[in-house]
Amino acid sequence: MSELKALIFDVDGTLANTERDGHRLAFNRAFEEAGLNWHWDEALYGRLLAVTGGKERILFYAREFLNGFRWPADQAEWVADLHQIKTRHYLGLLGQGMIPLRSGVRELFDEIRAAGLQMAIATTTTPANVTYLLDATLGQGSRGWFSVIAAGDIVPAKKPAPDIYLWALEKLGLKAAECIAFEDSCLGLHAALGAGLKTIIASNPYTRDEDFSGAELVIDKWGTSDDGFQLMAGEAGLATFLNLDLVREIYAGTAI
Ligand code: XBP
Ligand code: MG
Numbered sequence: 001m002s003e004l005k006a007l008i009f010d011v012d013g014t015l016a017n018t019e020r021d022g023h024r025l026a027f028n029r030a031f032e033e034a035g036l037n038w039h040w041d042e043a044l045y046g047r048l049l050a051v052t053g054g055k056e057r058i059l060f061y062a063r064e065f066l067n068g069f070r071w072p073a074d075q076a077e078w079v080a081d082l083h084q085i086k087t088r089h090y091l092g093l094l095g096q097g098m099i100p101l102r103s104g105v106r107e108l109f110d111e112i113r114a115a116g117l118q119m120a121i122a123t124t125t126t127p128a129n130v131t132y133l134l135d136a137t138l139g140q141g142s143r144g145w146f147s148v149i150a151a152g153d154i155v156p157a158k159k160p161a162p163d164i165y166l167w168a169l170e171k172l173g174l175k176a177a178e179c180i181a182f183e184d185s186c187l188g189l190h191a192a193l194g195a196g197l198k199t200i201i202a203s204n205p206y207t208r209d210e211d212f213s214g215a216e217l218v219i220d221k222w223g224t225s226d227d228g229f230q231l232m233a234g235e236a237g238l239a240t241f242l243n244l245d246l247v248r249e250i251y252a253g254t255a256i
Contacts, residue, residue, distance in 0.1 A: 002177040004251045011123035013184030022099045026090035052124040052158045055083045094132040101137045104222030111244040120148040122168040127151040160187040162194030186210040
């Protein structure tokens with residue numbers, strides 16, 4: 001049996017519920033700034049989350065939900081420019097402290113660091129979105145807590161492809177068997193499983209009803225001693241929140 005050496009974290013939906021009140025608002029503000037009469041309400045955005053990546057999501061929306069949208073001459077450049085506007089709005093929301101960490105994230109991070117284990121990030125969103133979220137919620141030095149931050153377009157295929165996790169493992173210099181992944185969605189789960197990683201799921205309102213087959217544990221939050229999780233699949237013993245002991249038991253397959 002390998003030894004647990006690194007914990008690899010998804011960002012959106014896992015560390016913070018960034019989608020409904022963060023990315024979605026930023027997309028809508030970008031559409032308004034660009035003079036587009038597009039508006040992604042909560043329900044529509046939930047459908048659009050079937051596609052990872054903001055640029056890919058814009059393309060998906062225009063193709064699948066707009067009849068006969070006339071693309072500008074250089075479609076890729078136009079989408080990239082629109083996505084940059086969106087990212088600027090998203091960073092603004094982060095900077096205003098509008099997007100807090102989910103329950104238990106800081107507490108588990110503190111345990112992991114005290115235990116001397118490595119942490120990494122593997123996310124579809126952009127690197128700036130990651131570092132701004134970390135700075136805004138955990139403080140300026142927190143990006144240094146992560147041995148690797150694998151984010152956005154550094155890989156050719158986004159989740160559910162395993163590329164971003166494989167890239168993170170390569171940079172960590174570790175095997176999948178020495179790590180465990182934390183995700184919130186079935187697309188993220190497929191990416192982590194595809195890279196050979198045991199995975200713990202903390203679902204959220206957008207992903208609650210997804211199929212998490214293959215996950216070691218499915219809970220509705222990591223939680224804390226006074227904010228326990230709801231166990232949805234897998235074994236957690238007597239634990240009521242996700243602490244490092246439970247992570248180690250899940251990793252070792254000894255949670256009963
Ligand atoms: C979630 C995503 C991202 C965000 C939007 O990433 O699919 O595309 O929805 O961010 P993950 P961008 O769950 O892997 O963290 O617009 O920067 O893509
Ligand atoms: Mg996610």
